[in-house]
Amino acid sequence: MGPQRIVCLTEETTEWLYLLGEEHRIVGISGYTVRPRRARAEKPKVSHFLDGRIEQIVALEPDLVVGFSDMQAALADKLIRAGLNVLVTNQRSVRQIFDTLRLVASMVGAIDRAERWITGCLARHAQIAAAAAAWPRRPRVYFEEWDAPMISAIRWVSELIGIAGGDDVFPELAAQPMGRDRVVADALEPARRAPDVIVGSWCGKKFRPEHVAARAGWADVPAVRDGELHEVKSAEILQPGPAALTDGIEQLHRLFAAWAARHGAG
Incomplete structure (x- = not known):
């Protein structure tokens, strides 16, 4: 049986339950949910990311x-004090995302369906990695999660960059779980690391490649010089669930494959 009435404070759980065919269990979602699109029409929107409508959720x-991560700790505390059962996951790596998907699936009695989906997803990742292994060169990639301050890729994004055929120029920052610890303090450091491709995903706002290209001291960065500044929408890469493992990595792979075709032999 498992839980019959679930409130999802973040999008990844909503998308996962829909993929499993268990969306009938969902009674409330985050207002930031965009995947799947039908969820916005079908389910009440009861929370933002950092806070929520406590009385409406209780009702x-x-x-x-x-919920997800330390960022929702205050919201989770309010809901716990209101007498609700709350599960807050904190997945930061690709493996942890898969493990969290399995956990949610097990709670709703859908582990067989989950394993089939995960098996297919892992097989596709292997295909992507094998295709990238044939390239003469891999692009060096600067992924920017936020622009002011500049925040580099979280761990699962860095790992997906690697599977997709690129090399994260800030691997040491990706190992840090907190956003504040992934701030690039020196505005010239990304330029010094000479990324071939820059990917922007400015969590909730439009990426402006022209602003990045105009940064002082960045004119000679290979990605800027060659016009390799691209956006992947945050809903497709920065939520630690199905979207990042499917659409997110596919977009990264297409970008890197195109770069390899244009520049990889040089």
Whole structure:
């Protein structure tokens, strides 16, 4: 049986339950949910990322509320104090994302369906990695999660960059779980690391490649010189769930494959 009335405070749990065919269990979602599109029309929007409508959530009588990360600790505390069962996951790596998907699936009795999906996803990742292994060169990649301050890629994004055929220029920052610890303090450091491709995903706002290209001291960066500044929408790469493992990595791979075709032999 498992929980019958679930409130999802972040998008990845909503998308996962829809993929598993268990969307009937969802009674409330985050207002930031865009995947799947139909969820916005079908489910009440009861939370933002950092806070939520506590009375409305309680009125839905959920038997489980699912959130993500320390960023929702204050919201989770309010809901716990309101007497609700709350699960907050904290997945930061690709492996942890898969493990979290399995955990949610097990709670709703859908582990077989989950394993089939995960097996297919892992097989596709292997295909992508094998294709990238044939390239003469891999692009050096600067992934920017935010622009002011500049924040580099979180761990799962860095790992997906690697599977997709690129090399993250800030691997040491990717190892840091907190956004504040992934701030690039020196505005010239990304330029010094000479990325071939810059990917922007400015969590909730439009990436402006022209602003990046105009940064002082960045004119000679290979990515700027060659016009290799691209956007991957945050909903497709910065939520630690199905989207990043499918659409996110596919977009990265297409960008890197195109770069390899244009520049890889040089």
